[in-house]
Amino acid sequence: xxxxAHKLDQLQTLAETQERTESSVTKxxxxxxxxPNAVDKDTYTEQRFLPECIRLNFDELKAFETLHDQxxxxxxxxxxxxxxxxxxxxxPSESGSKxxxxxxxxxxxxxxxxxxxxxxxxxxxxxxxxxxxxxxQNGELLDESVLPKANLANSDSDIxxxxxxxxxxxxxxxxxxxxxxxxxxxxxxxxxISN
Numbered sequence: 001x002x003x004x005a006h007k008l009d010q011l012q013t014l015a016e017t018q019e020r021t022e023s024s025v026t027k028x029x030x031x032x033x034x035x036p037n038a039v040d041k042d043t044y045t046e047q048r049f050l051p052e053c054i055r056l057n058f059d060e061l062k063a064f065e066t067l068h069d070q071x072x073x074x075x076x077x078x079x080x081x082x083x084x085x086x087x088x089x090x091x092p093s094e095s096g097s098k099x100x101x102x103x104x105x106x107x108x109x110x111x112x113x114x115x116x117x118x119x120x121x122x123x124x125x126x127x128x129x130x131x132x133x134x135x136x137q138n139g140e141l142l143d144e145s146v147l148p149k150a151n152l153a154n155s156d157s158d159i160x161x162x163x164x165x166x167x168x169x170x171x172x173x174x175x176x177x178x179x180x181x182x183x184x185x186x187x188x189x190x191x192x193i194s195n
Contacts, residue, residue, distance in 0.1 A: 052192065053119075053192040054190065054192075055189065056076075057096070058083055058099060058189075059097060059098050061083045063083060066082055066083075066103075067083050068081070075113055075193075076111060076113055076114070076191070077112045078109070078110070078111055079109070079110040079112065080102055080104070080105050081103065082101055082102075082103035083098055083099075084098065084100070084101055084185070085097050089154060090152040090154060090155070091152070091183075091184075092125065092162065093162075093187050094188055095187065096187075099186060100185065101184065101185050101186070102177070102179070102184070106182070106183050107128075107179045107181065108177070108178050109176070109177045111175050111177075113173055113174065116171040117172045117191045117192060118170055118171070118192055118193070119190075119191065119192040120132070120168075120172060120175050121165065121167075121188075121191075122165060122188060122189045123162040123164055123186070123187045124147055124151075124162070124163060124187075125151055126151060126152075126182060127150050127152060127179070127182040127184065128149075128179050129147060129149055129179070130165070130177065130178065130184050131145070131176075131177075131178050132145050132146075132165045132167055132178075134168075134169055134174070134175050135172070135173060135174045135176070136172065137171070137173040139174075142170075143167040143168060143169045143172075144167065146165075147159065147165055150182070151163055162187060162188075
């Protein structure tokens with residue numbers, strides 16, 4: 001499945017998901033801060049089978065820190081990833097002051113899940129077309145979502161910066177963000193785990 005990213009469409013999908021979830025359960029929001037392992041975690045009083053969703057907080061990390069296993073206790077490992085506090089206004093953050101980018105190799109960021117997940121999203125700002133791909137433990141492609149062109153701030157792009165891209169499938173073990181011959185930032189990284 002290939003999805004074209006348009007912020008309104010993606011947010012509408014997320015809103016529909018939240019609406020469906022909130023109509024069937026009581027939701028409690030818990031802010032978990034553990035130094036560099038800070039996350040916002042939504043927990044649910046279950047009335048039926050529902051996911052547990054986590055948003056990573058990059059602001060607890062140091063600028064220019066290599067991001068690798070700081071969130072390992074939440075079941076996530078980053079590869080080729082650097083935490084930055086953007087100084088270029090073309091790459092604004094949506095919340096907080098820090099975002100992540102692909103480094104030292106530009107254009108490719110990988111995230112591995114120690115426990116399979118079923119939904120992954122992030123807000124992206126990119127200088128080129130960008131693709132997020134989801135894979136299972138055997139490396140089989142499960143889903144993709146595409147930002148069709150650059151969406152830098154203060155540019156003539158009709159796609160705003162920090163556009164949400166998401167993938168969903170059962171048993172996602174890895175996601176890759178790929179921007180050929182360009183740079184991008186990732187903010188508001190979220191994932192959901194089926195219990």
